[in-house]
Amino acid sequence: MGNKLGDKFMDTYIEIIKDIVNHYSEEEWFEFKENWFEAHGIGEYISALSNAAALCRKDFAYLIWGINDEIHEVVGTQFDFRRDVKNEPLEHYLARQIVPDIAFSFHEVNFEGKRLVLLKIPKAKNTPTSFDGVRYMRIGSSKVNVNKYPDREANLFEILSDREKTIEHIESEYQELTFERLFTYYAGRGISLKSATFKKNLGLLTNDGKYNLMAQLLSDNSHIPIRVSIFRGETKASPLFSVKEFGNTCVLLSLDKVLEYADVINIIQADERERIVSRKDISLFDMSAFREAIINAFVHNKWTDGNAPMITVYSNRVEILSRGTLDSKQTIDGFYMGESIPVNQKLSDIFLQLHISERSGRGVPKITDIYGKDVFDFRENSIAVNIPFNWINNMGNNVGEKIGNKKSLNLRREKILEEIRNNPNITQVQLAQVIGVGVTTIENNIRFLKENGYIERVGSNKTGYWNVK
Structure with a gap:
């Protein structure tokens, strides 16, 4: 499992470390150590951090040697993950007692001229991750036995059983989404999105490749009025x-x-x-x-x-x-x-x-x-x-x-506004049917509402929608 300095993902690990070091305080899905070594304790951390990643909705958690945990200063480490524990390689000792099996991995990183060791830990899936028969989790910076906190344990099981619905897991009812405004917004902040990878990088897809609710929120037409x-x-x-x-x-x-x-x-x-x-x-x-x-x-x-x-x-x-x-x-x-x-x-x-x-x-x-x-x-x-x-x-x-201060509205115009708020895609013909007047009357009132700043048409008459100001 251990990787040498030439690991093709080295740049990725360096970016991960930079990002984590810049956090204002230590969070539940990562931990810093300097030269600490205690084999059983490392196993407990793998369990705790794996479960914490699931709770924090992270794909991975990290245990990093070579960083001071109080001031986040990069100091380097002498930690050796290739050593034996009771005549057994450390990684094998840990993997043998981790249930279910997760593909944790050690990585040696040269960071700003100093040697660091990064332990990459996948989030728990389906069931909590245990070590030596015990499930651990993180509360703040503390590592605790899950059994002592039944409410948090129930929350963990809820997340792992996918009963918890998040904007990442819920499939959007709108699958014909466009993202021109998202690209423009990012460009305005000096960040260039790549058409081939932005959906995956921003987490806009469900596990089966459909647009999720977050994709809908970031699309050109979110269908959610604010x-x-x-x-x-x-x-x-x-x-x-x-x-x-x-x-x-x-x-x-x-x-x-x-x-x-x-x-x-x-x-x-x-x-x-x-x-x-x-x-x-x-x-x-x-x-x-x-x-x-x-x-x-x-x-x-x-x-x-x-x-x-x-x-x-x-x-x-x-x-x-x-x-x-x-x-x-x-x-x-x-x-x-x-x-x-x-x-x-x-x-x-x-x-x-x-x-x-x-x-x-x-x-x-x-x-x-x-x-x-x-x-x-x-x-x-x-x-x-x-x-x-x-x-x-x-x-x-x-x-x-x-x-x-704007011109006051009569009851008919208030009713038109109410219908547009409830359905921004409503047509003038539909408005006429709902309110019980002719299309010409609707057109005249729509013109008044537009001219006096109550509404605006976004997009074309055929595919656009009404925006209530």
């Missing part, structure tokens, strides 16, 4: 002022559009209280906190239900709601400390690759540092962040008019 609703008052019982729609396209572009719209919502107010020389401009809310909340909502949203994050603007706050709850391995304390465990690992990896988010885990701590922990609301099937508005003058229930 809406920003604005109410005149402090609850949804208040009159609805407007609904802006940014979905039905590549989710990366939708995120950018929501962030751009936040600049419109985030009114700059002139504070002339206690003015001496110059006035002070005060924004309605902290944009950096809003950005972190939106990015977290997109990364951690339970897209498998077919629902997008929901953004709602009230007269006193903006609420960002993400579907789903904390990962089973996450704790409330860890959440507030920024110990992120992504619900959608592959999507999180893409956000990291594009520098939309970062590995430092600063998002939640940044929000709580500005607004406190009370802005988070953990509900049965969702997590909401309520960012309060800092009004200089009391706006009462006039927030709708302040944020975006």
Whole structure:
């Protein structure tokens, strides 16, 4: 199993090590050692890291010798994986006691002029990986016996039995997908996608080669609307002022559009209280906190239900709601400390690759540092962040008019908008049938909605769709 320096995959291992070393903190699917050697302990790590990879939705886990585990400094190692254990080669000793058999492998790597040893460990499949009859797992940086943590063990079995549905495993109901906007987005970030490999590299295919739900999310038409609703008052019982729609396209572009719209919502107010020389401009809310909340909502949203994050603007706050709850391995304390465990690992990896988010885990701590922990609301099937508005003058229930005054709509036009939101691909003939009027009436109302900025047509009349602004 051991490979020498000339291994044809050496460049790949070097890139893996670079990526892991750059992590802000040690995660459950990799471990650093310097010169440590204890044969039975290595076997326990193989079991624990293999199971951790499955829990963290990684294809492989890694145990790397030659890196300081506290400061991630590359120091080199004298560790010898070719030694014998009780007159038996170490690799054979380990493989004999690993059940089920997994193709773990040692690799010697020259990294920045220093010798490292990388142990590549495949994720557990079908059943948990055990060593010497015991199943191990990782909790934080600790290696523990799975039997002592029945809830986590149940979660592991759920993942391995494929009862857990993720955006990577669910087949998209739309298989005629295109990705021009994804390629353009990557190019704008200085990254060139290759047509022959991007589907595999980004994890857009199921095991049987079909487009998965993540492919749908990143496609030119995701078929999932993302809406920003604005109410005149402090609850949804208040009159609805407007609904802006940014979905039905590549989710990366939708995120950018929501962030751009936040600049419109985030009114700059002139504070002339206690003015001496110059006035002070005060924004309605902290944009950096809003950005972190939106990015977290997109990364951690339970897209498998077919629902997008929901953004709602009230007269006193903006609420960002993400579907789903904390990962089973996450704790409330860890959440507030920024110990992120992504619900959608592959999507999180893409956000990291594009520098939309970062590995430092600063998002939640940044929000709580500005607004406190009370802005988070953990509900049965969702997590909401309520960012309060800092009004200089009391706006009462006039927030709708302040944020975006448009011509009011009659009931027929409201009904047309509602039908378009529910089905962006609806035709004018279908609208006429649903609402019970002639096609000419629909055409006139559609023209009004387009001219006044309520909707726009994306693509051709035949194959395009409606975008509600």
